[in-house]
Amino acid sequence: MTPFAQRELTGWGRYPRQRCRVARPEKRRELVAAASDTEVPNLIARGLGRSYGDAALNDASGVLLTEKLGRFLGFDAESATLHAEGGASLADIVNTFVPRGYFLPVTPGTRFVTIGGAIACDVHGKNHHRDGCFSEHLEEFELLLASSEVLICSRTQNPAAFWATIGGMGLTGVILSAKIRLMPIQTAFVRVSYARTKNLEETLAQLTRDAATRYPVAWLDCLATGSNLGRGVAMSGDLAGVDEVSGEPLLLESGRRRAVPLDFPDFALNPRSVKAFNALYYAAHSEVQRVVSFERFFWPLDSVGGWNRIYGARGFIQYQCVLPPQTAPQGLRQLLDTVAASGRAPFLAVLKLFGEANAAPLSFPFAGYCLALDLPAAPGIVEFAQELDAITLNHGGRVYLAKDATLTPQSLRRMYPRLPEFEAVKAQLDPNWRFQSSLSKRLGIGGAA
Ligand SMILES: Cc1cc2nc3c(=O)[nH]c(=O)nc-3n(C[C@H](O)[C@H](O)[C@H](O)COP(=O)(O)OP(=O)(O)OC[C@H]3O[C@@H](n4cnc5c(N)ncnc54)[C@H](O)[C@@H]3O)c2cc1C
Structure with missing residues (x-):
């Protein structure tokens, strides 16, 4: 029998922190046994803990690590x-x-x-x-x-x-x-074009034009205000062909991982340092085309081990929402205005384009624009995120549960109108609510609260 041991866990945002009862089975039969162990009243599976909030946590109850079952x-x-x-x-x-x-x-x-x-x-x-x-x-x-x-x-x-x-x-x-x-x-490289934009309208227009490429995305300077609000750097990528790369085309960049060894003090990321970083980033990207490795294009932050520590001991949240195309210009403006006025310096802000939703009742994406921004978990962050939720809701949008740590049950039901469909299937598959998480309890999914 795989024992459950007390351990403090967090998501990638390191907010919230909870003491959970954790089992780490190494074989499938151990996982099956742990899943039915009545020592814990309910439990949730956990992968590599890269969801940001409390989706892979279960306060005072069971968490089943799956990392050893990866063959x-x-x-x-x-x-x-x-x-x-x-x-x-x-x-x-x-x-x-x-x-x-x-x-x-x-x-x-x-x-x-x-x-x-x-x-x-x-x-x-x-x-x-x-x-x-x-x-x-x-x-x-x-x-x-x-x-x-x-x-x-x-x-x-x-x-x-x-x-x-x-x-x-x-x-x-x-x-x-x-x-x-x-x-x-054919290769492990992406051909990327960069275009600087002056404001939100330009960023959205550029992103829409870039939809002709496979990987369009825009970085936003969240601290730019007034006529510069929503300025950024639009990047659009396509898989590079063999004739565009020198050397072995399928060789991954091995690059050693640099690590953030300690928590940064809470004052390290302040509006001034973030503003300086954003201004530098903006200036560094004039209109150019480059061929870059998969690592640099798809997973730029993976090369800095433990980068989530730069937000200090309190951690951070990621606010990620999608808005439909009709309301996005106005809704995004309001979200960015609110963030800029709050003094809660977001270090990272990214805008993506989404296509049509699929058939899964709780799948996050639907056609529109998706904004993601990291916010330090400073005092008042829950209320502030809920202020952003109100704007998202007013513009017909919703937030991504993989990043969430602050949503309320009422907002969840308005954002995910197909939740009852999900709950009906869950009730059939799991009539005794064996599978619960801190997220499902906080949000009352399936009446689990
Ligand atoms: C730097 C960074 C960038 C990211 N970028 C993106 C992005 O571009 N797009 C995007 O969609 N997401 C993104 N994410 C979020 C991340 O991809 C998801 O949260 C992903 O689910 C994390 O996988 P994990 O294995 O760490 O799962 P965990 O965080 O451990 O768990 C996430 C959820 O999956 C469930 N789960 C895990 N394993 C199992 C299992 N075996 N069976 C059943 N349920 C399971 C857990 O119960 C939990 O609800 C990003 C995260 C980080 C840190």
């Missing part, structure tokens, strides 16, 4: 389909398959996430408008239910469980393994 189980070269355990990381997939000419069709901004976490949050990349979410490239998965039964889920087999688990934040069961389709590539 590759098979690869079908004809269909480029990989079968791997739920704890396998996207980093392992990249390191193994890129040199062989295959890449992830969808990758989030870090590769240190597990397949289970990628499915449970239905993660998206910079190419959502064209390639959809991670689930678009998912064939099937095995789901361990509270009853210890293992369900094979696909679009045709147990489809209700399939769609509820995608974006279902671990609340339907534990994803034991999954089959995902990889995409063939």
Whole structure:
């Protein structure tokens, strides 16, 4: 029997911190036994803890680490389909398959996430408008239910469980393994064009033009105000061809990881230092085209180990929302104005383009513009995030649960009108609420509060 041990855990934002009862099974049978161990009243699976808030926490109750269950189980070269355990990381997939000419069709901004976490949050990349979410490239998965039964889920087999688990934040069961389709590539490089924009209108217009490329994204200078509000650097990328790179085309950049060894003191990130950084970044990107490595383009922050410590001991939240195209110009302006006026210096702000929503009731993306900004967890952050929620709601938007630490149950239900559909499937799969997390309790998902 895998014992549960008391341990303090956080998400990537290091806010909130909670003491959970953690088990770390190394074999599938140990995981199955731990999942039904009545020593803990309820539990939640956890991958690499890259969700920001409390999705992979369970205050005073069970957390099941899946990181040791990350083996590759098979690869079908004809269909480029990989079968791997739920704890396998996207980093392992990249390191193994890129040199062989295959890449992830969808990758989030870090590769240190597990397949289970990628499915449970239905993660998206910079190419959502064209390639959809991670689930678009998912064939099937095995789901361990509270009853210890293992369900094979696909679009045709147990489809209700399939769609509820995608974006279902671990609340339907534990994803034991999954089959995902990889995409063939010629090189491990991206051709990127950079364009500086002067204000929000220009940034949105540039992003819309860049939709013709596979990976359009814009960095925003969140401290610019007045006529410069929403200025930034739009970057649009496409996979580079063999003739565009020198040297071995499928070689990943090995680059040693620099680490942030200690928490930065709380005063290190203040409006002045952040303003200086943003001004420098803006000045450094005039209109150019470059060919850059996958690492630099897709996962720039992964090269700085533990970068989440720069926000100091209090941690930070990431506010990420999507707004429909009709209301986005006005809604984004109001969000950026509110943030700029608050003095809560966001270090990082990114704008992405989303395509149509998929069939999963809790999947986050729908067609529109997606804003993500990091905010230090200074006093009053919960109330401030809820002020932003009100603006998001007024403009028909919603926030991403993988990043959330502050939403209220009422706002959740307005943002995710298909929540009752999800709850009906959960009630069938997990009638005794075995799978719960701090997020589901905070938000009263399935009446779990
Ligand atoms: C720097 C950075 C950049 C990011 N960029 C993006 C981005 O561009 N797009 C995006 O969509 N997300 C992004 N994210 C968020 C991240 O991709 C997701 O939160 C992802 O789910 C984290 O995976 P994980 O393995 O760490 O899961 P965890 O954080 O450990 O868990 C996340 C959720 O998945 C559930 N879960 C984990 N494993 C399983 C399993 N085996 N079975 C069932 N449920 C499970 C947990 O219960 C929890 O609800 C980013 C995060 C960071 C830190």
